Amino acid sequence: MAKPSKWVERDKVKENVYWPNEEMKSRAWVHDASIYEEASKDPTAFWSRLAKEGLDWVEGWSEVYQAKPPHFKWFLGGKLNASYNCVDRHVNTWRRNKAAIIWVPEPLGEPVRTLTYMDLYREVNRMANTLRKLGVGKGDRVGIYLPMIPEVQVAMLACARIGAVHSVVFSAFSSASLKDRLLDAGAKLLITADGYYRRGKAINLKAQADAALKDTKVEKVILVKRLGLGVELEKSRDYWWHELRDEAEPYCSPEPMDSEDILFILYTSGTTGKPKGIIHETGGYLTQAYWTTRWIFDVHDDDLFWCTSDIGWVTGHTYNCYGPLSLGATMLIYEGAPDYPHYGRVWEIVEEHGVTILYTAPTMIRMLMKVDPDLPRKYDLTSLRLLGSVGEPINLEAWKWFFEVVGGGRCPIVDTWWQTETGGILISSLPGIGPIIPTVAGRSFPGTKHLILDEEGRPAPMGEEGYLVQIPPFAPGMLRGIWGDPKRYVDTYFSQFGPEYYFTGDGARMMEGEAFRIIGRLDDVLKVAGHRLSTAELENAIASHPKVAEAAVVGVPHEVKGEVPVAFVILKAGVEPTPELERELVKKVDEAIGPIARPERVVFVTDVPKTRSGKIMRRILRKLLRNEPLGDVTTLMNPEVVEELKSLVGYRGSRGASP
Numbered sequence: 051m052a053k054p055s056k057w058v059e060r061d062k063v064k065e066n067v068y069w070p071n072e073e074m075k076s077r078a079w080v081h082d083a084s085i086y087e088e089a090s091k092d093p094t095a096f097w098s099r100l101a102k103e104g105l106d107w108v109e110g111w112s113e114v115y116q117a118k119p120p121h122f123k124w125f126l127g128g129k130l131n132a133s134y135n136c137v138d139r140h141v142n143t144w145r146r147n148k149a150a151i152i153w154v155p156e157p158l159g160e161p162v163r164t165l166t167y168m169d170l171y172r173e174v175n176r177m178a179n180t181l182r183k184l185g186v187g188k189g190d191r192v193g194i195y196l197p198m199i200p201e202v203q204v205a206m207l208a209c210a211r212i213g214a215v216h217s218v219v220f221s222a223f224s225s226a227s228l229k230d231r232l233l234d235a236g237a238k239l240l241i242t243a244d245g246y247y248r249r250g251k252a253i254n255l256k257a258q259a260d261a262a263l264k265d266t267k268v269e270k271v272i273l274v275k276r277l278g279l280g281v282e283l284e285k286s287r288d289y290w291w292h293e294l295r296d297e298a299e300p301y302c303s304p305e306p307m308d309s310e311d312i313l314f315i316l317y318t319s320g321t322t323g324k325p326k327g328i329i330h331e332t333g334g335y336l337t338q339a340y341w342t343t344r345w346i347f348d349v350h351d352d353d354l355f356w357c358t359s360d361i362g363w364v365t366g367h368t369y370n371c372y373g374p375l376s377l378g379a380t381m382l383i384y385e386g387a388p389d390y391p392h393y394g395r396v397w398e399i400v401e402e403h404g405v406t407i408l409y410t411a412p413t414m415i416r417m418l419m420k421v422d423p424d425l426p427r428k429y430d431l432t433s434l435r436l437l438g439s440v441g442e443p444i445n446l447e448a449w450k451w452f453f454e455v456v457g458g459g460r461c462p463i464v465d466t467w468w469q470t471e472t473g474g475i476l477i478s479s480l481p482g483i484g485p486i487i488p489t490v491a492g493r494s495f496p497g498t499k500h501l502i503l504d505e506e507g508r509p510a511p512m513g514e515e516g517y518l519v520q521i522p523p524f525a526p527g528m529l530r531g532i533w534g535d536p537k538r539y540v541d542t543y544f545s546q547f548g549p550e551y552y553f554t555g556d557g558a559r560m561m562e563g564e565a566f567r568i569i570g571r572l573d574d575v576l577k578v579a580g581h582r583l584s585t586a587e588l589e590n591a592i593a594s595h596p597k598v599a600e601a602a603v604v605g606v607p608h609e610v611k612g613e614v615p616v617a618f619v620i621l622k623a624g625v626e627p628t629p630e631l632e633r634e635l636v637k638k639v640d641e642a643i644g645p646i647a648r649p650e651r652v653v654f655v656t657d658v659p660k661t662r663s664g665k666i667m668r669r670i671l672r673k674l675l676r677n678e679p680l681g682d683v684t685t686l687m688n689p690e691v692v693e694e695l696k697s698l699v700g701y702r703g704s705r706g707a708s709p
């Protein structure tokens with residue numbers, strides 16, 4: 051075996067600082083830091099150049115950027131089609147027979163499926179025609195509730211081809227969450243599957259979908275036969291994917307879409323109980339997806355890119371579909387759980403397929419590190435040349451393990467900060483430029499700018515924690531609104547510091563070299579194992595139990611999952627807390643959201659701390675659970691409850707300080 055290549059070197063002076071070496075620099079798409087200045091001199095001209103170079107347009111734009119803050123548009127008048135950019139244009143080149151998707155099923159005995167760009171082209175065309183035949187037109191919303199099987203990319207691109215708007219719902223979300231999202235989006239068709247495998251268990255997805263459909267506008271359902279469960283079809287509503295596909299015409303002309311036409315809606319959790327339908331349009335989103343994939347992951351034609359995110363999250367949309375496919379790259383997708391049927395599965399897949407770029411979440415890194423820190427050493431991981439992390443801050447210990455044990459000390463790690471709202475990565479280091487520093491995400495992507503503000507909206511001093519905001523021109527891939535709720539767009543992101551500052555909801559620090567260290571959410575959004583959840587949604591789910599008077603949910607740090615929810619529950623008068631009741635409450639959460647949102651702990655209390663106006667003080671609950679100083683509690687409406695809570699949660703105060 052040849053000695054594996056090394057791509058980084060340690061800083062000569064500073065500890066924990068790495069730089070790309072000559073080999074990396076000569077390979078990387080970008081290796082000259084002057085790109086940052088070039089971009090910041092004229093960001094709109096910069097993005098205009100990228101949009102032109104990266105994508106195929108049917109018609110050029112007449113204006114690059116137009117803004118009436120907080121609203122803005124990119125590439126006005128430009129026309130393009132996302133599926134053409136992800137498929138057709140590769141089929142017209144030598145990439146026609148290149149693998150687009152290598153799909154690894156969960157069951158070990160089942161064969162791996164590879165789809166070339168030509169295969170993808172054929173499937174997308176047929177499915178696009180099928181959708182048209184079933185009455186889906188431009189602007190119509192299509193729900194997609196599929197596991198990680200290649201049909202998911204086909205379905206998304208088929209929608210994009212005819213100008214329909216897809217709304218993918220994570221397959222582990224409950225029927226109730228699917229229903230809410232289908233209703234809110236007004237979807238008229240749903241693409242789902244009979245089921246899928248999760249940790250060896252066959253999950254009946256069709257039953258969940260059926261339960262969600264009642265009272266929605268969904269008229270037709272297309273079912274992928276993944277398991278062959280023998281499910282019942284409802285006549286004139288349900289169709290098998292493979293049957294429709296075989297009947298469909300082989301070519302569907304791609305609809306020329308306006309750059310600002312909607313490509314997809316993706317629901318995400320905010321601070322209220324109602325998920326937000328984040329709107330992404332076509333031209334700007336695709337431009338950012340293309341260039342962030344190319345520059346941050348440094349993807350080349352001979353790479354094999356594996357992003358472990360499920361398609362149901364934005365990371366799956368951008369880095370398991372639009373980014374790599376618009377580049378003509380080869381990506382690997384895996385159906386199953388990373389620890390099934392054994393803890394070495396991820397490493398086994400890397401070894402077997404020669405994955406070169408692995409993009410994952412700190413949760414998975416910590417979980418695999420904890421079960422057996424030496425396990426990756428048993429596999430040949432020398433194909434890896436770049437690693438990536440996303441979704442939550444990565445702690446130093448996990449970073450070091452990922453770097454040393456998984457990457458063999460040879461591979462740069464890109465710690466990529468972004469959000470469902472931003473459409474693509476916005477803060478990260480560029481691996482051909484560096485530096486790579488653990489727990490520091492890096493700089494704003496060229497052509498974008500972020501600042502740290504204090505409470506008053508002034509720039510925070512270097513190194514001090516503050517509010518992370520983005521300033522105009524807003525990145526092309528940024529959300530354009532919230533589906534059906536224009537006011538919420540303004541209120542959520544632009545009310546704190548005004549229309550010229552997009553507020554991310556995150557706290558961060560500006561470090562040396564304009565790099566950012568991300569601290570985490572400042573609002574009531576939780577990141578549990580990297581999954582984005584809202585405390586309000588959990589509270590609503592628990593409070594929907596007839597025996598519950600009120601619930602308050604807060605996140606507490608967790609060694610593997612980063613953060614987990616803890617629920618404080620006040621029962622109605624006369625109701626006794628029992629383990630049985632606790633199970634019922636957990637079931638409520640399963641039903642309303644899904645098992646990923648289960649509280650780690652339920653604490654039955656007589657009351658929770660409240661302000662005089664009756665607002666729950668979650669901050670105090672959080673501090674109680676973290677043994678932090680509570681500060682002045684005398685201004686509460688009910689200070690006496692704090693004493694009760696202290697003994698219930700075993701509060702010890704902060705390192706001897708009197709709370």
Ligand code: WTA
Nearest residue numbers: 440441442443466467468469470568571582
């Ligand atoms: C957090 C995921 C620290 C952050 C793409 C953000 C991160 C939220 C990082 C968005 C990172 C994402 N370091 N925190 N590299 N990346 N986050 O919408 O709190 O699921 O606001 O999008 O994840 O979560 P979302």
